[in-house]
Amino acid sequence: MLNFLKQGLKKTIESISQIKADNKKITKDLLEEMLLEADVAYEIVEEIIYYLPPSDEVKKADLKRVMGTYFLYDKVQFSSAKPFVELILGVNGAGKTTSIAKLANLYKSQGQKVILGACDTFRAGAIEQLRLWAEKIGVEIVISAQGHDPSAVAFDTISKALAKNYDKVIIDTAGRLQNQKNLAAELEKIVRISNKAMQGAPHLKILVLDGTQGNAGILQAKAFNELVKLDGVIITKLDGTAKGGALFSIARELELPILYIGTGEKMQDLHEFNAQDYLDTLLEPIFS
Known part of the structure; x- marks a missing residue:
């Protein structure tokens, strides 16, 4: 599914990449700019940054952990009904x-x-x-x-x-x-x-x-x-x-x-x- 997603999110990925450019260190300010460009709502961007560790440099594992909390809603339990x-x-x-x-x-x-x-x-x-x-x-x-x-x-x-x-x-x-x-x-x-x-x-x-x-x-x-x-x-x-x-x-x-x-x-x-x-x-x- 990853290849399918890369193609599907191609424009989103491009917009993030343009902001990142040659920046090797991901600061919270840079992260905020990238997420807003991807149309993550401002209040959610602020929440994400708030729940990250206090260091200004953002680590991938920390960011993924925080962002993952937005998709914790249960998947639908499909019944066995037929039809x-x-x-x-x-x-x-x-x-x-x-x-x-x-x-x-x-x-x-x-x-x-x-x-x-x-x-x-x-x-x-x-x-x-x-x-x-x-x-x-x-x-x-x-x-x-x-x-x-x-x-x-x-x-x-x-x-x-x-x-x-x-x-x-x-x-x-x-x-x-x-x-x-x-x-x-x-x-x-x-x-x-x-x-x-x-x-x-x-x-x-x-x-x-x-x-x-x-x-x-x-x-x-x-x-x-x-x-x-x-x-x-x-x-x-x-x-x-x-x-x-x-x-x-x-x-x-x-x-x-x-x-x-x-x-x-x-x-x-x-x-x-x-x-x-x-x-x-x-x-x-x-x-x-």
């Missing part, structure tokens, strides 16, 4: 539909039987876009007409998965901006009806966040978390930004695990997040 139902949320443009396709492709490559539910019946073209991905990957999909009740689509998808012995159900949702009042009611209804179709569903509620937004995406994430209690996050488009340090703020402010990160447009460009690999990749340009 296992995942509800995917996020605003338009965050990479939600592509992430659903990548997840479906990942699960299929693991030998699991996958079905998609096209519950974004609000946005023109959303159903067709997901249908094309399903066709390309070779997985089943349940669709309806635009404007149809999305909770009914969720019910039909889960019911079909139960009847046909599917392993995974991935449900898309509308990506309207979170300040629209009817979105809350719609999401709550999808969750409620999913539970009617199968007790305990959805088993996982995942928010897709655009990595290029950096810390600006946190307010968006908090709003979704208030609407529907989230279980984890997918960060997309990390290859297109130098804001790779924003993952610290996302993990701390939401107190949620980062499940996957996406760093490209290929179907294989979605990987399970590993905090230690992420820290090693971020620290390499600082101490190399």
